[in-house]
Amino acid sequence: MKNMPTSNGLARGRASVLDALRNQPDPVGVDALAQAMARHPNTVREQVNWLVEHGHVTRIRQPREGRGRPAWLYQARGTRPGDAEYVELAAALAWRLQDASPDTRAEAMAAGRRWGSDLVDRKGSLADPSPEAGRRWTVELMEELGYAPEADEEARDVVLHRCPLLQAAHRFPDVVCAVHLGMVQAALERNGASPADAELTPFSAPGECRLRLGP
Numbered sequence: 001m002k003n004m005p006t007s008n009g010l011a012r013g014r015a016s017v018l019d020a021l022r023n024q025p026d027p028v029g030v031d032a033l034a035q036a037m038a039r040h041p042n043t044v045r046e047q048v049n050w051l052v053e054h055g056h057v058t059r060i061r062q063p064r065e066g067r068g069r070p071a072w073l074y075q076a077r078g079t080r081p082g083d084a085e086y087v088e089l090a091a092a093l094a095w096r097l098q099d100a101s102p103d104t105r106a107e108a109m110a111a112g113r114r115w116g117s118d119l120v121d122r123k124g125s126l127a128d129p130s131p132e133a134g135r136r137w138t139v140e141l142m143e144e145l146g147y148a149p150e151a152d153e154e155a156r157d158v159v160l161h162r163c164p165l166l167q168a169a170h171r172f173p174d175v176v177c178a179v180h181l182g183m184v185q186a187a188l189e190r191n192g193a194s195p196a197d198a199e200l201t202p203f204s205a206p207g208e209c210r211l212r213l214g215p
Contacts, residue, residue, distance in 0.1 A: 010056075017047045018056055018076055023146065024166055027060050027073035032170030036163065038206030048074050073167065108175045112182020119183065120190040129192025135213040138187040142211075149211070156214035161207065169202065177202045177209075188213065 010018065020037055021028060030048060034041040051057040051074075058077055062070045119141060126133055135155035142149040148161035163169050169176040177200050185195035197214050204210035 013043070014047045014050060017044060018051055021048075021051075021057060021074060021076035022078070023162060023164075024075070025164060026167060027062075027075040028167045029062070029071055029073050029170070032167050033074070035170060035203060036166050036207055105174055105178045108178035109182040109185075112179035112184075113186040114182075115179070116183035116186025117190065120187055126191045129190075131193045131214065134188050134191030134193030137191045138184055138193070138213060141187055142184075151213075154214065156212065158211040158213060160209040160211055163209065173202045184211065184213070 016037070017033070020033060030041050030045045033048070034044040037044065048057060052059050056077060058075045060073045060075060062073050123141065123144075126137055132154060136151075139149050139151045139155050139158055142158070142160065146162060146164040149158045150161060151158045165176060181198060181200045184198050184200070188198060189195040193213065197212065199212040201210040201212075
């Protein structure tokens with residue numbers, strides 16, 4: 001059953017890899033993609049190479065950093081997420097990742113909080129803020145930003161099935177996740193929930209991250 005073609009004519013494994021690449025605004029490496037999809041890197045590499053050969057995916061050299069040959073990154077052809085919020089977060093990350101100071105994580109958290117506050121201003125905060133309403137508002141925001149959240153009944157425990165900046169999160173999880181956590185804290189605080197309760201566990205299980213919004 002797993003090798004049966006989908007509606008677009010691709011085998012299911014190749015189709016799911018293509019869908020994962022289409023959900024990324026930036027090029028992604030095989031290792032990051034395999035981790036997010038909970039698959040073996042060799043399997044993903046084989047499927048990505050097939051997609052490249054058949055014109056569905058573009059292969060791009062990663063910028064050189066240090067010695068050795070730069071790795072390949074992959075990007076689906078056609079339209080991809082282009083929301084201004086993605087661009088804004090990517091710009092904040094690019095600036096933070098160049099900073100090698102001991103306070104990089106703290107500064108990334110601060111950048112995320114500023115970004116989160118700006119998102120609240122754009123979206124509009126709750127008229128009647130409360131802890132539970134603030135948590136639900138934050139989950140809704142994560143959905144709009146492409147994290148594919150799955151929350152429990154009280155929106156205290158959330159599983160994130162997608163990361164819009166997968167490649168950066170794979171290479172710099174501490175910094176990228178600090179930006180994400182700062183954004184969540186700002187969203188909670190501005191809508192009546194406690195930011196101190198927020199906790200993000202990157203790659204808590206194959207293909208997902210865990211976000212705690214309440215005690």
